[in-house]
Amino acid sequence: MNDINHLLFGIYPYIAFTVFLVGSLIRYDREPYTWKSSSSQLLEKKWLRRGILPFHVGVIAILGGHFVGLLTPHEVWHTLGVSAPFKQKVAMGMGGVFGVVCLYGMTILLIRRFTNERIRATTAKMDIVILLMLYAQLLLGLTSIFVSAGHMDGEEMLKLMSWTQNIVTLNGSLAASYIAQVHIIYKLHVFLGMSLFLVFPFSRLVHIWSVPVKYVSRSYQIVRAR
Structure with a gap:
């Protein structure tokens, strides 16, 4: 069991992140014309507008919360007077x-993609895989809230923080030891999260790398009526 835990949470994260980075670079270099979000807006707009905004707002907020919450060292929170339970x-x-919010938006997008014949016809198998993985990951995350409600001492959160920070500092063995005793829901959530990084380069998710940040600072485009 210890060997499996070490494989899944001490070694697998590095495999996933390596594929994530190297795979993205190779795809950008060799298949630039597939580097796109493959938007289906031209096929249907009404339900896309209803689902896309809450989905993206929810995802960005959740990722931001995970990034800050898991990667900020314990000492920083302690210095700020923020206890683990709080x-x-x-x-x-x-x-x-x-x-x-994210679940609401994603449910709309899933129903739209599966029930609209024109969109379904243009949907690749990998699109379905990614959507279902994201939906399962979201449900696991929401389920973990109820698990967390059963132990409000913050101990399992500290273990997950220690796992994340040791993975980042390339200490996989120690990282795996921290996550060994946490609830199975958290383990599934972490494993599926790593798996999303693994399939990232082979999906339309690569468009995340091309987020148009430069639009904020670029000059205005003058558009005149004909």
């Missing part, structure tokens, strides 16, 4: 709110 309550509250 941090857990904030994470549960914010994660719950934005998780529901």
Whole structure:
């Protein structure tokens, strides 16, 4: 069991991140014309508009919360006077709110993609795989809130933080030891999250790398009527 835990949470994250980075670079270099979001807006707009905004708002907020919450060292939170139980309550509250927002948007997008014949006809197999993986990951995240409610001491959150920070500092063996005793829901959530990084370069998710940040600072485009 220890060997499996080490493989899944001490070695697999590095495999996933390596494929994520190297695969993205290779795809950008060799298949630039597939580097796109493959928007289906021209095929249907009404339900896309209803789902796309809450989905993206929820995802961005959740990723931001995970990034700050898991990668900020314990000492920083301690210095700021933020206790583990309080941090857990904030994470549960914010994660719950934005998780529901994201779930609402994604449910609309899933129904739209599966029920609209024209969109279904242009949907690749990998699109389905990614959508279902994201939906399952979201449900696991929301389910973990109820698990967290059963132990408000913040201990499991500290273990997950230690796992993340040791993975980042390339200490996989120690990282795996921290996550060994956490609830199975958290383990599934972490494993599926790593798996999303693994399939990232082979999906339309690569368009995330091309987020148009430069639009904020670029000059205005003058568009005149004909």
